[in-house]
Amino acid sequence: MSNYHIKHLEEYFQVYRKSVQDPKRFWEEIAEEHFVWKKKWNEVLSWDFEKPEIKWFDGAQLNITENCLDRHLPSRGNKTAILFEPNDPSGGAQHITYRELHERVCRFANVLKNQGIGKGDRVCIYLPMIPELAFSLLACARIGAIHSVVFAGFSATALSTRINDCDAKMVITSDGSYRGAKTIDLKGIVDEALQDCPGVQSVLVAKRINTDIHMEAGRDHWLQPLLEEAYADCAAEIMEAEDPLFILYTSGSTGKPKGMLHTTAGYMIYTAYTFKNVFQYREEDIYWCSADIGWITGHSYIVYGPLANGATTVMFEGVPSYPDFGRFWEVVEKHKVTQFYTAPTAIRALAKESLDLVERHDLSSLKILGTVGEPINEEAWHWYNDHIGNKQCPIVDTWWQTETGGMLISPIPFSTPTKPTYATLPLPGVQPVLMDEHGKILKGNQTDGRLCIQFPWPSIARTIWGNHQRYKETYFSAFPGMYFTGDGALRDEVGYYRITGRVDDVIIVSGHNLGTAPIEDAINEHPAVAESAIVGFPHDIKGNALYGFVILKENGEDRDRDNLKKEINQMITDHIGPIAKLDKIQFVPGLPKTRSGKIMRRILRKIASNELGNLGDTSTLLNPEVVDQIIEERQ
Ligand code: 6R9
Numbered sequence: 001m002s003n004y005h006i007k008h009l010e011e012y013f014q015v016y017r018k019s020v021q022d023p024k025r026f027w028e029e030i031a032e033e034h035f036v037w038k039k040k041w042n043e044v045l046s047w048d049f050e051k052p053e054i055k056w057f058d059g060a061q062l063n064i065t066e067n068c069l070d071r072h073l074p075s076r077g078n079k080t081a082i083l084f085e086p087n088d089p090s091g092g093a094q095h096i097t098y099r100e101l102h103e104r105v106c107r108f109a110n111v112l113k114n115q116g117i118g119k120g121d122r123v124c125i126y127l128p129m130i131p132e133l134a135f136s137l138l139a140c141a142r143i144g145a146i147h148s149v150v151f152a153g154f155s156a157t158a159l160s161t162r163i164n165d166c167d168a169k170m171v172i173t174s175d176g177s178y179r180g181a182k183t184i185d186l187k188g189i190v191d192e193a194l195q196d197c198p199g200v201q202s203v204l205v206a207k208r209i210n211t212d213i214h215m216e217a218g219r220d221h222w223l224q225p226l227l228e229e230a231y232a233d234c235a236a237e238i239m240e241a242e243d244p245l246f247i248l249y250t251s252g253s254t255g256k257p258k259g260m261l262h263t264t265a266g267y268m269i270y271t272a273y274t275f276k277n278v279f280q281y282r283e284e285d286i287y288w289c290s291a292d293i294g295w296i297t298g299h300s301y302i303v304y305g306p307l308a309n310g311a312t313t314v315m316f317e318g319v320p321s322y323p324d325f326g327r328f329w330e331v332v333e334k335h336k337v338t339q340f341y342t343a344p345t346a347i348r349a350l351a352k353e354s355l356d357l358v359e360r361h362d363l364s365s366l367k368i369l370g371t372v373g374e375p376i377n378e379e380a381w382h383w384y385n386d387h388i389g390n391k392q393c394p395i396v397d398t399w400w401q402t403e404t405g406g407m408l409i410s411p412i413p414f415s416t417p418t419k420p421t422y423a424t425l426p427l428p429g430v431q432p433v434l435m436d437e438h439g440k441i442l443k444g445n446q447t448d449g450r451l452c453i454q455f456p457w458p459s460i461a462r463t464i465w466g467n468h469q470r471y472k473e474t475y476f477s478a479f480p481g482m483y484f485t486g487d488g489a490l491r492d493e494v495g496y497y498r499i500t501g502r503v504d505d506v507i508i509v510s511g512h513n514l515g516t517a518p519i520e521d522a523i524n525e526h527p528a529v530a531e532s533a534i535v536g537f538p539h540d541i542k543g544n545a546l547y548g549f550v551i552l553k554e555n556g557e558d559r560d561r562d563n564l565k566k567e568i569n570q571m572i573t574d575h576i577g578p579i580a581k582l583d584k585i586q587f588v589p590g591l592p593k594t595r596s597g598k599i600m601r602r603i604l605r606k607i608a609s610n611e612l613g614n615l616g617d618t619s620t621l622l623n624p625e626v627v628d629q630i631i632e633e634r635q
Contacts, residue, residue: 003029003428006277012415012425019428020455026429027056027458031269035308036071037062038238041265047456049483052476055242056266056458063236064245064268065142068307069102070236080312083286084131085331087178087318093335096131098310101138103232104131108139110230111223115202117170119144119237122247124168124200126150126159126190128177129317132206132223133293134303136172141245144237148247148259151294152177152184153595155619156192158257162249163197166259166465170202172223176209180322187213241265247465248296250402251594251620258474259465260402266458267300268308270406274427275305278396279339279368280413286365288314289341290328295596296402297372300459301341305406320346326357329388333361340388341370341396344380345597351383352530352553358387368413370396374598375499377521381420399423399499401485403475405459408432409497421521422498431455434491435479448490450503452482488515507536507544509579516601519582522575523548523568528556533591533599534582537608545583547608549630552587561587584608584635590626592618607631 003019003026006012019026024044031041042059072079077099084094096104117123123145127133133149140147150162163171173190176183187205191214194200203220205213215222245264249257275281287306291297293315306313314335320328328350332340350358369389376384376397385395394413400406408430409423416424426432434442434449442449460483464471478484488500500515507516516534523532530551539545548568556564569581592600606615607630618624 004034004273004276006412006415006428009415009417012412012428015428016426020431023429023455027269030273031057031265034272035062035067035269041241045456049456049476049481052472054456054460054462056269056456057241060241060265061238062241062265062268063142063239064264064304064308065105065138066236067268067272068138068304069098069105072098072310073102076310079310081307082131082134083312083314083335085314085316085318085335087180087322089318089323089327089330094131101135104135104227105138105142106234107227107230107232108135109142109234111204111226112139112143112145112170113234114226114230115170115204115221117143117145120244121145121170122148122166122168123170123172124148124150124159124163124166126152126171126173126186127206128152128174128179128184128186128208129292129315130174130177130206130208131315132172132174134315137246137293137299137303142234142236144239144243146244146246148249149294149299150249151292151595152186153294153622156189158620159189160193160196161256162259163193163200165249165256166247167199168197169199170204171200172204172206174206174208175213176211178209178317180319183209183211185211185213191216239264242462246299248299248402250296258467258470260461261463261465262405262459263462266460267405268304270429270457270459271300271305272308274406274410275301275311276309277412277427278398278407278410279341279370281306281309281311281339283310285338285367286312286314286335287339287341288316288331288335288337289370290316290320290346291341291343291372296405297341300406320350324357325350325353326361329358329361329363332363332366336365338365339368339370340366341372343373343597344371344376345374345593347371347376347380347384348531351380351387355387363388363390366393368396369393370398372398372400372407373596375501375517376421377517377524378420379521379524385420394418397421397423399487399497403461404457405461406457408453408457409499419492419496422492422496424496426497429457432489432497433482434489435482439479445491445493445495448488448500450479451485451487451489451497451499452479453485454482456483507534507546509536509539509544509546510542518576519546519548519572519580522572522580523550525575526568526571528552528559528564529568531591533601533604535601535605535608537584537605537610539583546580547584547586547604547635548582549586549588549591549604551590586630586633586635588626588630588633590623590629592624592627592630593622594620595622597622603627604630607634610634
């Protein structure tokens with residue numbers, strides 16, 4: 001039996017049992033058998049969720065880039081490591097082999113050193129999805145610098161806040177970026193941000209769109225000539241297992257963004273292990289995750305997890321709608337993608353379009369489909385299963401967080417039978433529990449509560465950069481001795497987990513706890529509905545009432561609105577009960593979304609409650625204009 005590659009359900013249960021009974025031995029075997037170390041550990045795990053302090057493989061020394069690059073050179077030197085698919089479909093894909101990637105990372109690492117960057121320094125990366133983005137993460141890791149990637153859709157203010165929070169010495173960016181038919185002036189945004197960032201000493205600029213940009217003398221340098229001059233080899237810095245690898249910001253429910261800090265050995269082992277199992281990865285596969293490396297999904301499952309397994313990972317610069325809504329499927333066909341991993345929001349958007357855009361492509365190379373980022377509703381799940389997977393591809397609904405570093409609850413394809421909208425079972429090493437609001441563990445199945453994890457897994461974030469107290473308060477205080485995820489979940493009769501959404505999305509109506517996700521699921525099943533979001537607003541008698549924001553499909557646009565409202569409420573009554581009926585329904589052209597596709601319920605809640613004066617920061621939204629439209633047509 002191999003702990004590292006689970007192939008059937010019985011094996012899953014055996015491996016899972018072992019991982020819980022003797023977690024140290026379990027992870028130690030994986031660490032020994034599948035990774036290269038400069039020095040072995042003194043202790044596999046020490047932990048204290050009260051302090052909180054978590055250490056995995058303390059005393060070990062390694063460099064993650066040797067595990068992702070150098071060790072593959074003898075056997076996979078000529079294999080494609082990164083398959084870059086540009087924004088422009090006629091632009092030609094680039095196949096970057098492991099040998100080339102190694103060389104580019106080494107040159108880049110030398111450039112960083114020549115610019116005075118060393119171990120422990122923070123480097124902010126603000127790049128579009130071009131190969132230099134992957135190179136720059138790995139170059140930082142090569143020399144022990146801590147990367148902090150900021151998604152290249154964030155504004156100058158969001159960027160400067162993140163640069164200053166971690167005191168980055170350097171920014172890596174590009175002259176601009178492509179986004180569908182548009183170009184974006186990234187360097188202009190960096191220039192604006194840097195007016196408020198006195199700590200930044202240098203800026204490296206990759207050329208992408210070839211426009212004339214301002215280069216600040218003494219501070220800004222074109223990347224390409226520096227790479228050409230640099231040595232093609234760079235010894236990997238020796239890192240301690242618990243040395244920081246990167247910071248990644250995630251928004252909290254209040255206050256400034258939290259810089260989640262991930263460290264080296266545990267993160268490497270866990271992302272590699274979960275990649276291998278959840279995607280049942282095999283040597284000849286072509287794996288594609290459509291996320292942006294600006295999010296944790298891209299860090300763990302475009303860069304580190306796949307490369308640690310010697311995989312071919314597709315990097316896509318474009319958007320799903322350019323040149324048309326068939327682009328994803330065109331790319332799958334073109335590169336014969338075997339695993340495809342995306343977000344429910346993308347699936348819903350694509351499902352709204354003509355099926356012709358799917359059917360004109362040969363998707364027979366696909367073996368496994370994945371989703372991440374939010375609960376997937378039943379309708380989207382079936383569309384994905386029927387039309388993309390042709391009912392042949394298991395769907396892995398992977399639940400995890402920036403804070404968890406890797407997937408925690410997910411089916412293992414061909415082992416765990418899938419169930420629509422369920423993330424199913426915990427991965428080996430993960431010990432979830434459901435808690436009631438009084439802090440009692442809910443035993444047994446057919447129950448629901450707040451999702452906590454009661455034992456550390458290797459890739460849990462170790463702190464919030466510069467604010468350990470906030471780390472403790474946010475994750476370890478609600479239920480002492482447990483990591484609190486902030487999510488609610490239910491456990492069905494066989495022990496499968498279904499994530500019901502953020503706990504703060506629970507609305508109590510007349511004393512009944514209603515999660516927004518199941519109501520939205522019910523509404524979305526109406527044939528005229530494309531997407532919906534439910535929030536609560538204060539109500540004299542019920543405490544809270546429900547307000548639904550609904551996007552119609554094209555076939556619903558001409559329908560009588562009052563009839564539609566009645567039908568929608570009937571759907572809810574049928575699926576959940578009359579208690580969950582909506583008091584107000586507003587048909588909207590779009591929903592305010594974060595750049596990663598999450599609905600900003602905070603804003604919808606304010607609109608529903610008529611608190612229009614204080615909408616908070618909308619600058620990080622993907623589509624801020626939609627907010628004004630919604631306000632204008634408020635019910
Ligand atoms: C990886 C990522 C984390 C939050 C998480 C939860 C939601 C993620 C989900 C899911 C239901 C899934 N979430 N995956 N909800 N089913 N499969 O998305 O990280 O951006 O930090 O978001 O996303 O609410 O707590 P992050």
